[in-house]
Amino acid sequence: MSATSARADGIPAPGLRFAAIACRECDLLQRERPLPPGAVARCVRCGAELYRDHPDAFERALGYNTGAVVLFVMANAFPLVGLKIKGDLVQTTLLGAVHSLWRQDMRLVAGVVLLTTFITPLVQMLALSYLLLPLHFGRVPRHAATVFRTMNRAGEWSMVEVFLLGVLVALVKLLHLASVVPGVALWSFGAMMLLHAAAWSTFDARALWARLERRR
Ligand SMILES: [Zn+2]
Known part of the structure; x- marks a missing residue:
């Protein structure tokens, strides 16, 4: 998913695009980062697994x-x-x-x-x-x-x-x-x-x- 960051007034900030992922358990939208091989990304709020890197x-x-x-x-x-x-x-x-x-x-x-x-x-x-x-x-x-x-x-x-x-x-x-x-x-x-x-x-x-x- 691609999202555009917004300023406080709701106007998207130009040039600040990043991939975001929503937690399936608590729906919190979080910034997606590349993971090292085999690592797991967890939700900062509820700890649920967001995604993991499967090398093969x-x-x-x-x-x-x-x-x-x-x-x-x-x-x-x-x-x-x-x-x-x-x-x-x-x-x-x-x-x-x-x-x-x-x-x-x-x-x-x-x-x-x-x-x-x-x-x-x-x-x-x-x-x-x-x-x-x-x-x-x-x-x-x-x-x-x-x-x-x-x-x-x-x-x-x-x-x-x-x-x-x-x-x-x-x-x-x-x-x-x-x-x-x-x-x-x-x-x-x-x-x-x-x-x-x-x-x-x-x-x-x-x-x-x-x-x-x-x-x-
Ligand atoms: Zn969560």
Whole structure:
């Protein structure tokens, strides 16, 4: 965040621009300073952590995200689950399941599944790659602010965990009707969920904006 200091009469003082950060706990606005590697900045009023310097967080987030993209491709290229009924094996992929729902006139459910388990995770992962990859190679991605906002909005609709839990519950219920054969995609989805969560927890938006500002 960029702020301009103000005189007592409220008129911004010319040339006195500095980065400021608001404490999430007590809302106090404080001046942001560069930190030595690994150090933590705390709020002067309540002691809450404001931000910290992760020397390799940027590269780790990029690595986790790239792994998640590969697993996402596998999760959609291979069968999610197979059912063995009287010797016949019936398999389906995630998109195949969405297509079946659509054909069975459950179009709203098909749309929700497609949006929350395919479109939004894909948008999130591609957006994160779009922001991190060019910066890793010393370039500034174009329209970074728009992509960053889109990525955050998409995050509100990503429900891979809920989907995976629903699939597992459905599979347990089907066990007495048929032999359930977990597909490659099911394991890939599980691993993707973990890497996706790791990328998001490691991703430091403050470090991203700091790099963007430095490169401009
Ligand atoms: Zn505080």
